[in-house]
Amino acid sequence: xxxxxxxxxxxxxxxxxxxxxxxxxxxxxxxxxxxxxxxxxxxxxxxxxxxxxxxxxxxxxxxxxxxxxxxxxxxxxxxxxxxxxxxxxxxxxxxxxxxxxxxxxxxxxxxxxxxxxxxxxxxxxxxxxxxxxxxxxxxxxxxxxxxxxxxxxxxxxxxxxxxxxxxxxxxxxxxxxxxxxxxxxxxxxxxxxxxxxxxxxxxxxxxxxxxxxxxxxxxxxxxxxxxxxxxxxxxxxxxxxxxxxxxxxxxxxxxxxxxxxxxxxxxxxxxxxxxxxxxxxxxxx
Numbered sequence: 479x480x481x482x483x484x485x486x487x488x489x490x491x492x493x494x495x496x497x498x499x500x501x502x503x504x505x506x507x508x509x510x511x512x513x514x515x516x517x518x519x520x521x522x523x524x525x526x527x528x529x530x531x532x533x534x535x536x537x538x539x540x541x542x543x544x545x546x547x548x549x550x551x552x553x554x555x556x557x558x559x560x561x562x563x564x565x566x567x568x569x570x571x572x573x574x575x576x577x578x579x580x581x582x583x584x585x586x587x588x589x590x591x592x593x594x595x596x597x598x599x600x601x602x603x604x605x606x607x608x609x610x611x612x613x614x615x616x617x618x619x620x621x622x623x624x625x626x627x628x629x630x631x632x633x634x635x636x637x638x639x640x641x642x643x644x645x646x647x648x649x650x651x652x653x654x655x656x657x658x659x660x661x662x663x664x665x666x667x668x669x670x671x672x673x674x675x676x677x678x679x680x681x682x683x684x685x686x687x688x689x690x691x692x693x694x695x696x697x698x699x700x701x702x703x704x705x706x707x708x709x710x711x712x713x714x715x716x717x718x719x720x721x722x723x724x725x726x727x728x729x730x731x732x733x734x735x736x737x738x739x740x741x742x743x744x745x746x747x748x749x750x751x752x753x754x755x756x757x758x759x760x761x762x763x
Contacts, residue, residue, distance in 0.1 A: 497760040498525045498626070503734040505752045516541040516619075517700055517753040520548035527552050527625045528755055530698040532643050534618040534671055535750065539578075543617035543674055546574060551623045558625075558638045560680045567678035574617065574674045616675035622698055624757075626690065633690040633759065640682050642669040644704035646697040646711075647688055651720040651727075653711055654694070658684035662709035665701060690759060695727055698755040702748040706741060726756070 502519045506512045516533030518541070529548040533540025547570055556566035620641025627634050637645050639658040642665055647655040659665065670682040690696070699707065709715070711722040729737060734754070741747040 499758040499760050500525055500528075501730075501756045503729065503731060503754045503756070505735055505738040507749055507751045509739075514541070515751050516544060517751045518545040518548040518619075519698075519753050519755050520552050521755065522552050525626070527555065528623070528698055528757065530622045530643050530700065530753060530755055531672075532620045532641070532700045532751070532753070534620075537616065537618040537671075537673075539617050540619055543574060544619040544621075546570060546577075547619060547621050547672060551621075558623075558636055558685055560683060563638060563683055564678050564680060567672060571674055571677075616673050618671040618673040618675075620669055620701070621672045624696070624698060626757075629689075631689065634687060635690050635696065636685070636687045639684045640670050640672045640678065642666075642701040642704070644697075644699055644701070644708070645686070646699060646704065646707060648695040648697070648711075648723050648727075649691060650693070651723040653708075653713060653719070653723070655686070655688055656708060656712070657686040659704070660708070660712075662705045662712065665705045669701065692759050694759060695723070696757040697726065698757075700751065700753045702750045703738070703752050703754060706747050727758075729756070 500521055502521060504515065504517065504519065506515045508514060516535065518529070518531045518533070520529045522528070529551040531544035531547045533544040537543070550566070550570050550573070554566055554569065556562040620639075620643045622637065622639045622641075622643040622645060624635055624637040624645060627636070637657060639645070642659055644659055645655075645657045646653060647657075672678055672682075697707070707722065707726070711719045711726075713719075715722075725737070738747070738752050742749050
């Protein structure tokens with residue numbers, strides 16, 4: 479399921495599902511143009527797998543590429559070994575190439591069917607721009623995937639990341655673990671990216687594994703919001719850090735929009751597509 483729409487609450491009564499409360503939130507960089515959203519968030523139907531991909535703003539067709547990555551992580555379920563992940567990324571690249579070839583053929587056929595007069599000049603100019611953009615840029619995105627497992631001692635999760643989309647593990651309103659970055663000062667303008675034009679390098683893959691307790695909260699967040707939350711709710715943030723996590727724990731769709739737009743108005747966050755998957759275990763009895 480590609481949860482690209484409003485926040486969604488899972489059906490916790492499904493006997494095959496983990497008892498997790500899961501919501502997906504997003505705020506596009508331009509509120510009036512949500513169709514230009516370049517991020518992707520995906521949640522497995524049984525709530526055992528989650529993916530967030532943040533399309534690079536400078537890359538051509540970053541949104542479709544990030545959606546393909548998130549969806550194929552769920553459907554193909556690669557294990558988190560280096561070999562499995564690099565093979566999965568290669569299959570994603572092959573599928574992307576095939577889909578792009580079909581799209582370009584369809585565009586060429588549509589162009590050939592146009593009359594030579596009237597709006598044709600406009601279309602030729604647009605087609606030249608599209609070809610130029612394709613030649614200059616390759617689809618690219620960061621990627622963050624997470625899986626939940628039952629274990630003898632309770633629940634555990636494992637995560638894999640390429641780039642600076644972050645997993646933030648909160649326990650008792652305190653940041654317990656942050657991955658792959660754990661300090662707001664680590665963010666930069668050139669994160670590692672999973673691209674449609676080159677193989678995934680093993681040294682770009684990061685891994686983590688953690689236990690999941692009943693009252694924990696796990697956030698999968700795109701980089702701009704992750705940077706703010708690490709700065710304001712990190713281990714060095716002082717006594718005010720817990721207040722930030724209490725706010726995030728209570729957010730609904732309307733409050734998330736207000737939260738992000740408020741940060742933008744205060745110039746505390748970059749104006750970029752902002753996406754968050756919030757995962758909270760629920761008591762089973």
